[in-house]
Amino acid sequence: MTNARDLKINLQRRTVVAGVAAASAHLLAPMSALATTKRATTTGRNKMDIDRFVADCVAANEETNAQAAINDILARAVSEPRNVLAALGDPVKAGLTVFLASPTLTIFAAAWTPQMNLMPHDHLMWANIGIYTGREDNIFWKRTSDGIKAYGADALFVKDTAMLPEDALHSVTNPLKRFTGGIHIYGGDFFGTTRSQWNPETLDEEPSDGDKIREMFRRENERLGIGMDS
Numbered sequence: 001m002t003n004a005r006d007l008k009i010n011l012q013r014r015t016v017v018a019g020v021a022a023a024s025a026h027l028l029a030p031m032s033a034l035a036t037t038k039r040a041t042t043t044g045r046n047k048m049d050i051d052r053f054v055a056d057c058v059a060a061n062e063e064t065n066a067q068a069a070i071n072d073i074l075a076r077a078v079s080e081p082r083n084v085l086a087a088l089g090d091p092v093k094a095g096l097t098v099f100l101a102s103p104t105l106t107i108f109a110a111a112w113t114p115q116m117n118l119m120p121h122d123h124l125m126w127a128n129i130g131i132y133t134g135r136e137d138n139i140f141w142k143r144t145s146d147g148i149k150a151y152g153a154d155a156l157f158v159k160d161t162a163m164l165p166e167d168a169l170h171s172v173t174n175p176l177k178r179f180t181g182g183i184h185i186y187g188g189d190f191f192g193t194t195r196s197q198w199n200p201e202t203l204d205e206e207p208s209d210g211d212k213i214r215e216m217f218r219r220e221n222e223r224l225g226i227g228m229d230s
């Protein structure tokens, strides 16, 4: 397989930036209704300020290279994963916690259950992913005259970030037997944009929408015996 870095999937891994370990990266769909339960794991003065983080991203979104500017902010945030966990709590079920949903920027925390898989999908806008707990494995796909084909892969660990271009297609797996949590940022109206997903077995393309994503998360929590209102 070709290394994803050679294909403009820009990943940062444990790079030292401004004296701190840079981080992070990845996906998904509409579902404020699936907000994960917040359970603080630590307390104290080093808790991530989510409102400040969102405001910084909104301001950076006005810069010429907004995706890179926002990734710098994301990398700084996940370089201190304990601070993120202090603000968000350990993930306890599959779901999204939406911080911002606007026409030009979408920000949420995504929680994957142990060994959860997400089928190939597109975003139709740039996407940045930062991991603050667990691990997220990505397979990158491309459209061909014979359907989509896998062409690259990368594993994102805590403190890693990734910047995916507008035309990126990827599938995601949490390979761990514990939850993975990441902050996901999109350069547009993620929940209001009709995208595509591909059947994981046949690779047939089908529309992706909020109802399908909600059902996927519901089934995933059901698989683990987790109530949606827990």
Ligand SMILES: [Fe+2]
Pocket: 026, 027, 028, 121, 122, 123, 170
């Ligand atoms: Fe994605």
